[in-house]
Amino acid sequence: MAEENIIYVGKKPTMxxxxxxxxxxxxxxxxxxxxxxxxxxxxxxxxxxxxxRKFLHEAKYSAIKLDTELLKGERxxxxxxxxxxxxxx
Amino acid sequence: MAEENIIYVGKKPTMxxxxxxxxxxxxxxxxxxxxxxxxxxxxxxxxxxxxxRKFLHEAKYSAIKLDTELLKGERxxxxxxxxxxxxxx
Numbered sequence: 253m254a255e256e257n258i259i260y261v262g263k264k265p266t267m268x269x270x271x272x273x274x275x276x277x278x279x280x281x282x283x284x285x286x287x288x289x290x291x292x293x294x295x296x297x298x299x300x301x302x303x304x305r306k307f308l309h310e311a312k313y314s315a316i317k318l319d320t321e322l323l324k325g326e327r328x329x330x331x332x333x334x335x336x337x338x339x340x341x
Numbered sequence: 342m343a344e345e346n347i348i349y350v351g352k353k354p355t356m357x358x359x360x361x362x363x364x365x366x367x368x369x370x371x372x373x374x375x376x377x378x379x380x381x382x383x384x385x386x387x388x389x390x391x392x393x394r395k396f397l398h399e400a401k402y403s404a405i406k407l408d409t410e411l412l413k414g415e416r417x418x419x420x421x422x423x424x425x426x427x428x429x430x
Contacts, residue, residue: 290383291380291383292383293382293383293386294379294380294381294382294383294422297382297407297422297423297424298422300407301407301408301409301422305409313407316405316407318386318389318390318402318405318426319390320390320394333383333386333387333390334386335386337407
């Protein structure tokens with residue numbers, strides 16, 4: 253999967269990510285994966301649902317994966333949940 | 342699906358839901374669906390991942406569904422994202 257087909261969800265407003273996805277689909281991409289960790293998981297689902305319902309009605313969820321990642325920092329290790337949502341048209 | 346096979350994620354601590362799921366699996370239930378809306382979606386993924394990694398290693402995700410629900414209140418209508426995660430052993 254080319255790197256430009258992945259959207260990492262962070263602290264920007266939800267609609268920024270939605271518009272980035274719609275733009276990529278308009279550039280002849282046929283699938284995009286939305287990745288998020290921790291509290292951003294809820295926002296990732298919002299992004300996917302808004303994209304599908306308001307902009308790309310023909311898009312489908314071709315894969316939804318849940319996982320746990322181990323984050324290592326100066327203060328120790330932390331398990332954090334993650335989601336990967338692949339939208340395909 | 343029997344109602345007792347559904348866990349609705351709300352404001353309780355994450356581990357309360359994990360232990361409720363583990364208890365139900367120990368009572369010969371073979372699948373459980375975790376449902377959450379809005380900000381609780383991140384917690385639902387935590388619950389599913391902790392259940393699967395720490396307690397029920399044989400459990401698999403048999404279905405993960407994303408949807409949008411229309412909430413109607415006195416102040417108007419609101420679209421909210423939802424997730425349904427089905428764990429099966």
